[in-house]
Amino acid sequence: MLALYLKLRDLYFCSVYGFTFLKEFRPSSVFLFQFLLVQYEEFGDDILIQYVYPLRTFAGTLMVIVVLIFVDILMYKCWITFIAVSGSVATGMIMWTHELLPLQIAQVFYGTFAACEVAYFTYIYAKVDKEYYQQVTSHTRAAILAGRATSGILAQSLISFKVMNYRELNYITFSAMIAATIWSLFLPPVKKTIYFHKDSSQKSFLEKNKSAYKLMWTHFVKGYSNKYNIKWSVWWALATCGFIQVQVYMQPLWTAIVNDQSQQIYNGAVEAILTVLGFLGALLAGVMKVDWKTRGELALTCCSLLQGFIMLISSQTPYVYVSYICYIVFGGLYHLTITIASSEIAKNIEEDSYGLIFGINTFIALVCQTILTLVVVTGTIGFALDIRKQYFVYGIFHVALAFVYIIIGLANWLSSKRDYRRASTVVPPPTRTIITY
Template sequence: MDLNEVPSKRKSRLVQGGGWLVPTCLLCTYGFFANLRPSEPFVTPYLLGPDKNLTERQVFNEIYPVWTYSYLALLFPVFLATDYLRYKPVIVLQGLSLIITWFMLLYAQGTLALQFLEFFYGMATATEVAYYSYIYSMVKPSMYQKVTSYCRTATLTGFTVGSVVGQILVSLTNWSLFSLNVISLTCVSIAFATACFLPMPTKSLFFHKNLHYPGDKEVYISDNSHMDSNKYALADSTEAEEIESRIALNSENRSDVKNCSPKNSNGLQSVLKTLWKYFLHCYSSRTLVCWSAWWALSTCGYCQVLNYAQGLWEKVAPSSHSDIYNGSVEAASTLLGAVAVFAVGYIKTSWSTWGELLLALFSVILAITVYIMDTIRNIWVCYVSYVFFRSIYMLLITIATFQIAANLSTECYALVFGVNTFIALVLQTLLTLIVVDSVGLGLDIFTQFKIYGGYFAAISFIFFMSGLYHVMKKCRRQPNTLASSDA
């Protein structure tokens, strides 16, 4: 049958329906190789070893903090540039930043050079938003759930494979850490080359007209950018209702935050006004504010623990005197976290009633795992505590993701998760500046982890008091509701 004989609307749908495969495969290939970095679990031993010959104070208090500052400074400009440039150029920039990072990791020497390295790594981290946004501009909404799972699986698989390969090469074949960095540089170079072949999107959310495919329903997307986030998408309102019935999503104030849809605004001033309007509209919901607050507070502490966990392990069991299993631990924590994330869909509870108290309970567990890592100076205890810490966080952040994102349309979703990430980075920057940076207190790694444990304990206390008040208020309200219904 001649394609010209197909009616124009049907032809359009055929093109759109078949056009998702190529960009999705390319993006998954990019995500896999960009995260296939066998040397990443061993970066701290590498910097403290003979290749760089840096001191612990230089690494922990002068070099590592630059990543946090760079990430914060670049996040909002990159967010706007991603939408204005329509994703692909920013993905290419991320690939280039990763190449520069690992090239400098191989050949740069001295504190100043490695601080520049951390700046480029901060740029690579900030530009992750383009990777997770690109595919939504290339496929119709009914494909969101499928392509999201593919892309997220590709990144997790790449990270896990990289960690396992790194551990095998270090433990069984006695490869040098320098050689692992060569492999990482090769992999990110393949990712960069793949990004260059990505098709260029024709639309974006704010700066360019957001076209909707005919016959598609309103879409709700859930995401976890950072810091170990897990992306989910619901293809239509029917699927959204099914998910809600399984995990009892909070229904309070939903009507107030659903209907955000951008106007045809191309100027920067107009876009900023639209973003501000969405911000005020979304954060008028108490439920969204509550879950967003936990998101920002916990992500701040989570990132600090992840950033300096290798430093703690190096102090407990120096790599120069003992075998290191950082790669195995990272792989195990990722896999167990994936299992925990999968289990979220089968948890049945009233999150609107008990959500804050459960957050308080699990935040206490996070505080305990960090405290155990700090006080029991046994490397295997540290490893196990770290695995549990990451898994519990992935479980909770996925629940928070569903609670927030099920109430939002695509445009509001992008804004809310961007704001939450920005607030988390501001808090992390303050914590880094005061606790870690040599300009501030410049505390040793064990004292830092005591503070991080206390930080999660404080989060638990805040949400326990808030949750207790909420439950008591709801219990007092029920007799009045029953009395009015009887009347």
């Protein structure tokens, strides 16, 4: 019986890892902006940046709300299929349309694809016992790495050796998305969920929902009533906001720096290097023996400050290779520190509330990204800055984040010094000498 269970568990792991690899295998994504410039050449850079790309952010923010509300009620698996379907629709629409509205709708599906990641990880944890969380997390990360790194290497090789053009890369991505959709249909369903389908002995629909919302509220209060947890969660959300924004608009920045369609570009190679470096950073974070309770603010400050200066350099450099290096270092720092932040948050929340807490943190990150996009990128509400000025703002954003944690660190240091002085001024009770005869 035990052998059968182990075989079924390993089969489940393999099926999830296969889906993970397929959904991350998107060679066209590393050259997406170059493809759009060719496919929709009548629009130009400004239209794509101001009226197309922002819709991905807006859609993702709205979709995270829907996912947080319904992910547990609908028992996860349908969301897994929805991820693959969204990727298929988005890729198909940008390939076979030539008008602005379908392209904008495709960005909505791209945003949906990204937002459903919350449901994907919740599904993984719901299907395994807590004792296998570390195993399934590490293997899932490895599958994500394999998909993204393989995509970057393959795309760069096909473009550099002129085997395929930007459009033809989309056929590979579309095929992978279709395969992921079919694969998702055969993933095992979840019979019990964390909140709404936790206990089948509930007598009524009303009692079941009342119990679910009560447990969600309990997890929420426990997760965000801890000041230490709030400190790491705020950085997690703001740093994720900055990283996603930098990642989404990096290809337009490289295009502006190169400004020559005939020059060889290395987007795929850069993304592959960043993916591997991010994985190594995550591994490094896992083995570092540091007391983050006393040195956390220093780590967050240094990381944010370095990221800010790197983006300021990237916004001004006339050399695309310098920008490549800046992006790799920026992403490597993010992956290293976000792993530490995620670990510190996980230590201070209920084990079953991972999906809820990180889903809320993701929502906060996307809300901040939406505000940043409205102010910096769009022209209807914001300033519609050119791409170099946008990255100057992103650099200032990270520098400002660093100064916030400098202030938090100084406040905590002064508080600890004050507590130490109070403790040292307390007169200890007199000791009694006991004489024995």
